[in-house]
Amino acid sequence: xxxxxxRTQPHSFITDQGIPAFAQRIYADVLLTxxxxxxxxxxxxxxxxxxxxxxxxxxxxxxGVGWEFWGREFHDESGVVPNALKWDGIDCDxxxxxxxxxxxxxxxxxxxxxxxxxxPRFDIPKSHRVSRPLPLLxxxxxxxxxxxxxxxxxxxxxxxxxxxx
Amino acid sequence: MKxxxxxxxxxxxxxxxxxxxxxxxxxxxxxxxxxxxxxSQTPPPxxxxxxxxxxxxxxAQEDSEVQLRFAGQLVVVFEKHxxxxxxxxxxxxxxxxxxxxxxxxxxxxxxxxxxxxxxG
Numbered sequence: 102x103x104x105x106x107x108r109t110q111p112h113s114f115i116t117d118q119g120i121p122a123f124a125q126r127i128y129a130d131v132l133l134t135x136x137x138x139x140x141x142x143x144x145x146x147x148x149x150x151x152x153x154x155x156x157x158x159x160x161x162x163x164x165g166v167g168w169e170f171w172g173r174e175f176h177d178e179s180g181v182v183p184n185a186l187k188w189d190g191i192d193c194d195x196x197x198x199x200x201x202x203x204x205x206x207x208x209x210x211x212x213x214x215x216x217x218x219x220x221p222r223f224d225i226p227k228s229h230r231v232s233r234p235l236p237l238l239x240x241x242x243x244x245x246x247x248x249x250x251x252x253x254x255x256x257x258x259x260x261x262x263x264x265x266x
Numbered sequence: 267m268k269x270x271x272x273x274x275x276x277x278x279x280x281x282x283x284x285x286x287x288x289x290x291x292x293x294x295x296x297x298x299x300x301x302x303x304x305x306s307q308t309p310p311p312x313x314x315x316x317x318x319x320x321x322x323x324x325x326a327q328e329d330s331e332v333q334l335r336f337a338g339q340l341v342v343v344f345e346k347h348x349x350x351x352x353x354x355x356x357x358x359x360x361x362x363x364x365x366x367x368x369x370x371x372x373x374x375x376x377x378x379x380x381x382x383x384x385x386g
Contacts, residue, residue, distance in 0.1 A: 110379060112381035114381075126381075130323075139372075142319065143376070144323070144377070148385075150385075163359075169275070169276060197276055197278065198276065199275065203312070208312065208317060208320060210311075212302045212303075214298075214302065233338065233339075235377055244295070247295060247299065
């Protein structure tokens with residue numbers, strides 16, 4: 102079963118009590134197609150707490166990422182679910198696009214995959230911004246593309262990979 | 267607000283009459299596998315330009331000095347040099363494109379994660 106290695110980025114903190122804290126994130130380098138037809142690779146945080154991927158406004162709008170619009174409301178048996186398609190309080194559109202993942206070890210690209218994402222309709226107001234939000238790779242990406250995510254914490258830092266069918 | 271819509275080129279999920287939600291998603295997943303296989307049996311190698319951009323992005327994200335100096339910012343990288351940096355994507359790209367005399371789509375841009383927004 103082919104695998105696609107992911108990248109880990111650590112960051113060391115220390116508390117006011119002198120206690121060390123070691124933060125880590127797992128990234129996937131995602132190859133996107135722009136509206137110009139060119140491609141661009143961007144780091145996405147692999148977020149196991151996110152049902153869907155998120156491509157912030159400053160990424161999709163300002164970089165001109167091409168995507169297909171699939172709706173702007175989520176409904177279920179109770180009707181419209183107004184907050185389900187929000188991200189950080191911002192209304193989002195819902196859509197999909199073709200992507201590939203770049204292997205962190207070899208630099209090779211994966212086969213074509215579908216990324217289903219929320220696309221915020223506006224930028225986060227500067228007054229509410231902690232830092233530029235990073236694109237998120239949500240759990241839908243695994244199920245949509247029949248991938249297996251492995252995160253291994255046995256070594257000195259997290260190691261992650263996708264296994265493809 | 268204008269939506270940047272493009273013509274349908276990817277499998278899109280939809281409900282057939284009488285089909286449950288779960289059945290529709292399963293059918294869609296199978297369609298994606300067929301679509302993905304039809305795109306190419308062996309994914310094409312990355313072109314030289316993309317490989318160069320990836321190397322620059324990797325350098326920016328792993329270089330300790332870049333991490334320290336540009337934490338929380340967007341950076342445009344070219345041959346292991348930071349060409350432009352800041353918080354506004356368009357401004358940073360246009361500044362770098364002017365300095366390098368190239369198109370904004372030619373540029374490698376990435377974010378230097380400052381871990382200021384951990385969300386957990």
